[in-house]
Amino acid sequence: MKKRQKSRREECPVARSLEVVGDRWSLLIIRNAFDGIRRFGEFQKDLGLSKSVLASRLHALVSNGILRVEPSADGSAYQEYGLTEKGRGLFHVVVGLRQWGEAFLFSQNEEHSVMVDRSSQESVHTLELRSQHGKLLTPNDVVVKKVRVREGSRSKIPG
């Protein structure tokens, strides 16, 4: 087996992302925000979690720049939550979770919500990871290069 250098957690973007959104409620709130849910009461009704847990998750998502508080769309006094650009950047994570669930967690005849192209109402393709030359990449086609921080300089370990 290959020797593997001990990773420093903070150097791994996956780990750093999970420090911010690595819990079920936060990702469900983000999913809801993509689906157009904007108000505290709506999140609560959909998720069925306690007000205090929801408030703390929403506060953390706002603090982390994923959601922002916005004036109510209908001019009422209600506070609303909308995805920031950073929050919208989680689109592929939410789609990836959806497509994995669709592929592996439902029986063949079991119905579930589906994501469709808004204009054609047709189902969407599975997410694709491609090389600079357009080649479709599988897990075997990629490798993660670790970073080593040297005294007085920072340089990547080759290959």
Place this chain on the structure above:
Amino acid sequence: MKKRQKSRREECPVARSLEVVGDRWSLLIIRNAFDGIRRFGEFQKDLGLSKSVLASRLHALVSNGILRVEPSADGSAYQEYGLTEKGRGLFHVVVGLRQWGEAFLFSQNEEHSVMVDRSSQESVHTLELRSQHGKLLTPNDVVVKKVRVREGSRSKIPG
């Protein structure tokens, strides 16, 4: 604001996925497995978590069909863990978390591990979601259709 039908959690593939992998440790273990880590001690060293927590997460991942126990590659008595097809199906979720972290959680000069195309050693493209006709889809271009279960029959709500 649009009226929105209360969702049943089990109908949403995102929610069902998060019931299985919606915690930070499980996703970090899966990330490690993609990076070639296979042994208990290696996971423990990389993640720095207690043996009991790691054992319980590995057990759950095996029970859920994401990892499987495999004979040691070097013929020793060590037990190893490898991703199943279902586990490998989480590739886009892990890549999505990585790419979001790279885009939003590192300062410009801050180094981090990078995912490259194994053959060319070049960086990979950002994940892409496309329509049946090849159009690149953003969050605004898609909509999730809910499912309603009727008495004695199951049918999708149109559009």
